[in-house]
Amino acid sequence: MRKVEIARLRTVFWTAIVAGLLLGSFGVSNSAFAAFKVGAKKCQECHTAEAKVWEGTKHFKSYKAIHKDKRAKKIVKAVGDKRMKKSATCALCHYTAAQKKAGAKAKLVSGPSCESCHGAASDWIAVHNDYGKGVKRDGESADHKAARIEKSIAAGMVRPDRLYDVAANCMSCHGLANPELDAKAAAAMLDNEHPLNPDFELVKYSQGTVRHRFYPPDVTANKKMTPAEMSQMYVVGQAAALTSAMAAVSKSDHPKYKAAQDKRIANAKAALELVKGQVPEATAFLSDPSVANGRALAAAVKGKDLSGAVGGKLPKDFK
Ligand code: HEC
Ligand code: HEC
Ligand code: HEC
Ligand code: HEC
Known part of the structure; x- marks a missing residue:
């Protein structure tokens, strides 16, 4: 296992511990331990306007291009990896890795996307626009709205x-x-x-x-x-x-x-x-x-x- 992966597991582990303590119990919300990205296609179902804007950005366009860049190839080698799309280091910032469901394998689906900025959505996607049973957006009570926002933030939404x-x-x-x-990878990147x-x-x-x-x-x-x-x-x-x-x-x-x-x-x-x-x-x-x-x-x-x-x-x- 590579160093970055170990570092990531360590972060995930401690995040889970802290989340567990905050929830007061480890049994409350299992899903909180494995928040994952669902990918921009999902968001696009409702957010067509935002998705259209995103498709015009470098974040979106670079997905098809950057791994072919000469400098990219040099930088990947410098951090000890073979290909940009297989490098956990590059994926930290250049890609969105999404999962179909909890426990499924994460697959690169795009460049930086909605959830890179708004938080991995597995645990909040169903909450953030749920106004209550049979209630429409403008009929939502203030209490329900406050609780909904609270819940989405607790589930990792970056509003x-x-x-x-x-x-x-x-x-x-x-x-x-x-x-x-890691510091070594950062140094190798900058040197290249x-x-x-x-x-x-x-x-x-x-x-x-x-x-x-x-x-x-x-x-x-x-x-x-x-x-x-x-x-x-x-x-x-x-x-x-x-x-x-x-x-x-x-x-x-x-x-x-x-x-x-x-x-x-x-x-x-x-x-x-x-x-x-x-x-x-x-x-x-x-x-x-x-x-x-x-x-x-x-x-x-x-x-x-x-x-x-x-x-x-x-x-x-x-x-
Ligand atoms: C089923 C439809 C639907 C899906 C799918 C959906 N959204 Fe939303 N989203 C909404 C609606 C409706 C609002 C307006 C909520 C309100 O009135 O507070 C909203 C609001 C937001 C906001 C503004 C902040 C807020 O809470 O009001 C953000 C950011 C956002 N969505 C991001 C996303 C992202 C990222 C995804 C994909 C991971 C996503 N949404 C998927 C319907 C959806
Ligand atoms: C910590 C985040 C981060 C990591 C990790 C990272 N990059 Fe980047 N990279 C960026 C950002 C942000 C930019 C855009 C910077 C700018 O233009 O100011 C960028 C730009 C680049 C560019 C220049 C693209 C252009 O359009 O000019 C290349 C090439 C590149 N990265 C390759 C890589 C490779 C290969 C890896 C993996 C070894 C990697 N990066 C890892 C954040 C990162
Ligand atoms: C997950 C990592 C990531 C996050 C989060 C992120 N970016 Fe980026 N951004 C990148 C990378 C990587 C590039 C370079 C892509 C390339 O050159 O191919 C980039 C490129 C850009 C560019 C194009 C720059 C240029 O010179 O053409 C803009 C503008 C930008 N980002 C703005 C933002 C803003 C504003 C935010 C936060 C609201 C943000 N980014 C969040 C990774 C990220
Ligand atoms: C580069 C980071 C970044 C990405 C990528 C990104 N957002 Fe945002 N988003 C922001 C920022 C920053 C704001 C609020 C600042 C502002 O008003 O411009 C925002 C605001 C929003 C809002 C509320 C404002 C509005 O009218 O739309 C929604 C909804 C939203 N984003 C959804 C999305 C969806 C859906 C995607 C993907 C298709 C997406 N965002 C991609 C950074 C990002």
Whole structure:
């Protein structure tokens, strides 16, 4: 068994233990121990508009192309694997491995997809749009809605309104910061021209090709963000980048890796300094950029217009 696989099993094991403790008992919800991805085809059944947007992104298109790339072939060899589509290391970020059902073999079905950003769906797919027996969307009670949202989050859904968590997923891949990526593999990748862009910024990279903003339901309008919304997203993205880079920087002393993580840290700190006056939570987060403080900061910026503070930093064009 390869090192990455062992590392992954170890993570899965500890996640299971923690999940078990949180549930109070190991017998409550067996499925929580083996959340798996179901693949974008499933989501597409209802989310045609979002799926169409996704099909226009590099995440979708790269699936047919990237393994043929000359650099890709060199990088795969450097990490000790033969083919990109057989490499557990590359699969961490480049592919979606989906399962038909619990216990079935996982198969690569696409590039990064819905569940790469919104969480593996096996345990929440049936919950997230269940309004109650015989009840339609607009007849759902407030209590039922709150309980439904609670349940979907507990089952691993990363909802868009928990933007810090969505952003953490982007940063894990784009910052080469996935905790399951071992330091040796990261070093070999960087020595063989694998990119690591320390200036990956959430607004710039999510409001171009990736943008899908149709809700409240209106499949005809993929809404652009207002400057105020962009300013909130900018701050949350920087917070997620800081948590991600702080965790990554201690993992490896490979000069390129370290320099990129240091740059990510410097970028994020400079950006967050700008909002300290308006958002006290930014100060707490800067002194301890933990996940909990990041979520608190994200909650605090919700609904605020910070474009006065960060307006000068907001991108004019989008990827
Ligand atoms: C059977 C139809 C159906 C399927 C299948 C489905 N969704 Fe949804 N989804 C909905 C509906 C309806 C809503 C609006 C929910 C509401 O009113 O709160 C929604 C909402 C969402 C939201 C917005 C957050 C929220 O909870 O309101 C996200 C994100 C999402 N779905 C992701 C996915 C992903 C990813 C998949 C595939 C793994 C998926 N959905 C599969 C029907 C579906
Ligand atoms: C931790 C996540 C992660 C892992 C692991 C990873 N990649 Fe990447 N890779 C990315 C991201 C993100 C990009 C896009 C970076 C950018 O353009 O800034 C990328 C870009 C690339 C590119 C350049 C593509 C282009 O369009 O320019 C190649 C080639 C590549 N990866 C090959 C590989 C190979 C081969 C492996 C396995 C040995 C691998 N990657 C593992 C995240 C990862
Ligand atoms: C599972 C890993 C993963 C996650 C999560 C992820 N990405 Fe990516 N992303 C990639 C990889 C890999 C590529 C490069 C594909 C290629 O070049 O072939 C990429 C490419 C992109 C590109 C194209 C960049 C370019 O220069 O053309 C954009 C834009 C992007 N991602 C935005 C995002 C945003 C925004 C998020 C979060 C909301 C995100 N990604 C989450 C792996 C990921
Ligand atoms: C690269 C990461 C990424 C991928 C891939 C992705 N999403 Fe999202 N999704 C987000 C982000 C970020 C937001 C919220 C931010 C915003 O408003 O732009 C969001 C918002 C949503 C929403 C609520 C907003 C709306 O109107 O649509 C739904 C529903 C949703 N996604 C479903 C999907 C489905 C279904 C897929 C796959 C076909 C998908 N997403 C793929 C990152 C992603």
